[in-house]
Amino acid sequence: MDGRTEVGGLVTANPVWVGSSELTMTREGLIACVDAGAGAVVAKSVNESAAARRQLDIADYAFVSGDGRVRPAGSARPGDGLLNRSGLAQVDLDDWLDILAAGAGHGAARGCPVIGSITLADAGAAARIGRAMAEVVPAVELNIGAPHGREASAVRQLTEVDAVHDAVRTVRAAVDVPLFVKLPGQASDVVALARAARSAGADAVGLVGRYPGFLPDLEGGAALGSWGAWSSPGCLPMSLYWVGKTYAALDVPLIGTNGARTVTDVLRFLAAGARAVEVVTALWIGGPAVLTGLVAGVRAYLGGGAEEFVGSALARTRSYADVPPVRPPAWLPYTARWSGR
Template sequence: MDISTTYMGLALESPVIVGSCGLTDAVEKLKRIEDAGAGAAVLKSIFEEEIAYEYNDIIKDVSLTTGYNLEQFDYLDVQLRGKKLFAYLDLIKKAKAGVSMPVIASVNCVYSHEWSSFATQIAEAGADALELNMFFVPADFERERSELETLYFQIVEKLLKTITIPVSLKISHYFSNLGQMIRRLSETGISGIVLFNRFFSPDIDTDRLEVKPSFIFSSPSDLAISLRWMAIMSQRVNCDLAASTGVHDAQGVIKQILAGAQAVQMVSTLYKNKIPYLKTVDRDIQNWMETHGFKTLGDFRGKLSQAEADNPAVYDRLQFMKYYA
């Protein structure tokens, strides 16, 4: 059974992409990922806010001890950004030399004015594509909803004028009109949209009286949100769609493809089951295809999307229903 696919114009031998995480931050790990059968890998993100925060700390420390004015920090700015970025560019170059599967760079977006400088150098380093992990917390009481949403389009517009490699957006489902937003983003000229990104989840330690992380890994039940929206948006966008969060096994992959996905991203399950588990996923997909008489992914992609389903209204219903005999 042929499980190859295309995503953002890239040829993938498997629909399974290892998402941005600690498993994709070194060439040795990427080689193991490729050997296990992944179609592609998204490199561990470079975080723009991490660079900004470090820069602010340096300004604070140095200015307090030396009395330098702000104009004298230009050199430090270049050095700090260079140190972080050069390490990332080096990872891209080594990854491209070490593996044959597509290597997708990833940038975690905070400020729109930073993107073109990062993206240009990432493209020149040889990345096959660039994934922007984008989410602006809708808790800014000083900005209107429209202002926050405009940032997404400003970033995309600037990037597409700067680089020619494919660009995908990894977005959240926190939009007041999600369907319309996904469709509008797909019409900007980007090559893909990933549904959806996963966030840090805070919890409260009632003994220590402090905030702590919780639910670090996704669970199979998290598949429901992206599955619904994958099915709704399939055949209604002008770019490829990939699924993320809650895809833990071959069944999760198959469901997302039936809903219309070109590819899926896995992370949490690989931490739990280790990288070689990818071989099991690929084999289980092939076995399922053989059982159901499908020779390629295209034979069943979108078969149960809202556009193709016998009962499309099921994807619109949110309330629980009770049936009586």
């Protein structure tokens, strides 16, 4: 297996991708991720809003252990959750296109596409930015699932079918390279949002954006001193739920995100139906070198069976109505302890 993965018309070196974050906000960051072996790298998002760029000035990061201890940036450990505030890249579009072009050129020589990303504010402006990006990168991500959209008007999180369809259709009309649409997990029916994005022209759908988060410190304040965006290993089953449900319902290539830290996590995303998996927090904790181990582990496990493995978990997954009674009842040992038996 050479590891190549095709997603929505884009061929990538392998299914382990780097998601958009401050780690992919510079030419050096993009190149470091490419050189560490990523299958593809999604650059930090931009949009037309000066307020979204100013929001980066208040960016902050709290890493939270499984027992609730808060660690500052630089002291995180594997398994920690991440609560943060963030903003968009603080650079003019022309300068950003130069950075993207440099990263894309470096990646192309190594089979690793560098993907431009737009976090939605105004759909018309996103279309104009997407058209410019398509001149220098092989694919564009439209992020309409940013959790910060619930806190800052400079970005938007879309959770209604019609709004998703209209935004994607507007950007699709302007972009002549593969268009990937990243959706929120915080919606009543994410499958319906994916269907709307696909019908409006999305070549692939990313599932799912991080969740809103809040962590009081019990001393009259809260971690970060504000609301934030949350990701942790505990988010993994929630993200996999929507990946599996969407894979079962729609014919659309899927990109998994939110919760993958280990080789097993990546494989679970693939088994649920994703064709590629974005990682971010693992790189905050361990640096780009984390990618080398992830790629090697996924390749070793899959051997030559990557295509067959995608969605394989769905073959024996049943709806509640089709699950036979559990005998003896699974709850019996728990209630027996309370009854003294």
